[in-house]
Amino acid sequence: MKFYGKVAAMLALMALAGCQSADKKSLSSAAVDPEMDRCGASEYQQYVGKPLTAIESLRFDHAVRAIPYHSAVTMDFNLNRINFMGDKQGNISLVYCG
Template sequence: MQPYGKIAVIAALVALSGCQAASKTGGTSATVDPESDRCGASEYQQYLGKPLSAIDGLRFEHPVRAIPHNSAVTMDFNLNRLNFMGDVQGNITRVYCG
């Protein structure tokens, strides 16, 4: 490969890597499928890591359940229900619809 060819390849790679980095910095929020987020779980992701008691004073538009670690829960699937899953220490590890 001639020196000009090598320079052209390197310039193309640099240009492509610049485009790739620009597309990743577009925003921090991920695209949410409205059908799978009927209960609005995406709005409560800031509660991850907080104690389950942090949601005690909140008002919700949909049915809600706080699920402590190793708790028995019904297996019925309700996309309109908001679930807060707790860990051994009582902190919220997952917020989801179902």
């Protein structure tokens, strides 16, 4: 394929990629790998942006760790533990297993 053919193919692929659309609902309902979500962190994604203290009244089936901004934590990796990572303002910035 000549140079112009490669450029045309790349432009066509870029144009097709631009035609895709996704709304927030379809992004949040994306498939979750059950092996990487053993702790059920996907069920608590709605707490991102809320204060870290918002999880104090919740009951969990798995171990939980609330991690304030710049706090020391152990480096043990536990896929059955839910981690709530805090930011500078004390809000939850990330919910993940580990």
